[in-house]
Amino acid sequence: MPNSLSPANLRLEATALWKLAWPVLIGQLATVGMAVADVAMTGHTNAAELAAVSTGAAIWSIVVVTVVGTMMAMNTLVAHEVGAGSTERIPHLVRQGLWKGLGVGLVAALLANLATLLFDHLQLAPEVNRRASLFVHFISIGLPPFACYRALYGYSTSINQTKPVMVIALLGLAFNVLVNWLLIFGKFGFPEMGGVGCAVSTGISMWLMLGAMLLWMRIAPAYRSTYPFTHWEWPHWPEIRPMLQLGLPIGVTYFAEVSAFGAVALLVARFGVVEQSAHQIALNFASLVFMVPLSLGIGMVTRVGQAMGEGDARRARAASWVGMGMSLAFAVLSAAFIALFRHQIAAAYTNDLAVQATCVTLLLFAALFQLSDATQVAAACAIRGYKVTRGPMLIQLFAFWVFALPVGCLLGLWQGMAAAGFWIGLVLGLTIAAFLLTAYLRTLSNARVAEGKTA
Template sequence: MYETSNRRQKIKLFIIIMVPILVTQVSMNLMNFFDTVMSGQSSAGDLAGVAIGSSLWVPILTAVNGVVLAITPIIAQLIGAKKKEDVPQVIQQGIYLSIALSFFILLIGSVVLDPILQLMSLEQDVHHIAKYYLVTLGTGIIPLFLFHTIRSFMDGLGQTRASMIIILISLPINAFLNYIFIFGKLGMPAFGGIGAGIATSVTYWIVSIISLYMIHRVAPFKTYRVFEVFVKPKLSYWVSQLKIGMPIGLAMFFETSIFSVVTIMMSNYDTNTIAAHQAAMNFAGLLYMLPLSVGMALTIAVGFEVGAKRFQDARSYTYLGIIGGIMIAVFIGIILFLFDGAVARLYHTNPEVIALTKQFILFAIFYQLADAIGAPIQGALRGYKDVNITLVLALVSYWIIGLPVGFLFANYTNLEAFGYWIGIIVGLSAGAIALLLRLLYVQRNVKQNKPVKGS
């Protein structure tokens, strides 16, 4: 990161930061995409099992990543304030916390996984695949969250290309391992959808090892000497990170977990409907990486400018990101409308599944338009370290507004499964409007040097 003096420089720097984040996020999501698509080529049961497993995994992943993401604005503001000497301890404590959270998730997962799957009344083969996809994926949780901690450090410095390179290296490895374990190649048994979990776990370990090497040996990260002097875990540092990270993580959990609840509610439909819903949701998740990347770039840019007390520049970056996100969403919506059939055929060859997926994709067009506004605003608010009200807004928008609306449309109209998507769209739209109002309030008070209530 560096100071800019005009709009052209800001646009250039923002693109330099955002594009590698976008490539990284899309590539990370492509691992889940490959898991789902390649499993679907095995059978509809494998597709449904992996898709359901993914829908349960993603909320947990995003929640913990939200906690880890707190490191990005912390580092960005430290660099903006020229406090480089504080960086190593922040990173080490973040690593300790990520490992502790990983063990906590593994413990909770061992207790609640079976009961949750039993609630869904799945067909026996789908239940088996979903369970052991998650079990095998769980063996890679520790290295995954370790990588995300290191990545947040890299991104906080504005060095977003580093994590992009790591993921681009790992993506073809993941696809190749999927091919081996799903379809039984090179002497391995054909695990079907469960093989996708094995492949992704191995990939997480590879990604973690590469990232550790980079911050220890590669410039500019090695100049921070993160591991030169080891410090003991300190609860005070954990608490300071959690004060920022927990609201971020819970807000992201409320947003993503609603999709898991919808999946549970849709388990009453047949396997083809579940498979089509999850295929469309999987692709929508891939599209979400666009506004999410804009939001993550805004966290870095806004955090840097806020740390340096350049509040007008922080405002300029914010609106630049929001406008860019909306333009991207409109373009993507047009592409989806024109090529819905091609997207549906990526996931399955069954004509009924393809037809249903195309209908779900139409709803995804409006879904991603709402996300294009909300996600960048969330990122900007994280740059201000304003996270507590965002948590409340997420809870109200998605769970108190979106989910009940979806339930009503699904059960009391002839829309059936599509009704849940209407609820999601309504929830996301309500959240985007509320976030915009919060952003305007924060910007006004920061500019006038007034306290921001609820931060």
């Protein structure tokens, strides 16, 4: 397509990307809304209980986001098959992807529970340590079904069926909020479990979402031509291995970023309940806003992957840069919103005035990194659409573990800046990642056009 970069085609690409992304966005917001509900509802108990949930959520966030990245290979693989018109292979890919998801989920649950041993070395109050460990133990029951759900999620979005994941995520959120209310506060005769109650609720919600996705696929006509459950199929390692080879670097990429944020949460814990709770609130809200560029990125994986499957490298390049532009446009708006309404955001999460005051400062840093955060996630997702995953992995490891975390430790621990010092380090890490990933995408997309290669 020589005119792939014409204004008319760019508008068409933007429309197509938004059509894919907006249901994903609502679904992502609903999924992250579970974590927001957990923190916000626990914040209205007491600061110690919020600190326990914040500490447990640091482990949960690292593990669950790594699972999301590892399972994202399904998005790319199915998108390429759709673009190439090879839909007969999709059912087999999905069946093997579910076996992969089961294994990934079980390993993730084991690692999450082992990670609670770190709490003994963080100088936590004994009750915060105990409650945070219980939080992780209960919420980890949702990891195996969640990993399988993400396999089906990738399949559904890559065949352009994004509205089902939106509806199912909203269902999960509604269930989570209701059961949170029952279990955190002990309503209608249920035990008053505090923050542990939201862990139980979230774990059960993951099972509910997997069941709802399976039911939707069974009855919706859009899945009939690629329906994966026509017969039983045992795991086949020669098929699962390339899925892991593609997905594990994405998982490590996600791990590099979220573990840096999670490590900061654990290190901030030593500064006391106020700093710890303020950090978690600011990070929680920033994560919620981040769902917009992430959803655009998920749409970009599908658009770029389908274009490359068709052998149209020019359209793949156009899809990449349209997505980058849309992500940046939103980032400008989100930065302004956070900066202007930071006091109201903090007050919505907690009644504790000391936590609010610290949180307001951290939200300024969250506003500052909106541009770089949106840029780096959009570029990384576009690169994945090309079936390239190792380069972004190395860039993220470099940005967050060579720069962000060491600078954060230098300022936060040794210069006495506490949580603010760590957030300065995170801003630097995101900025480095944004520049390097953008350069990588530019080189890769131009090379594909010049060479005419599709994989």
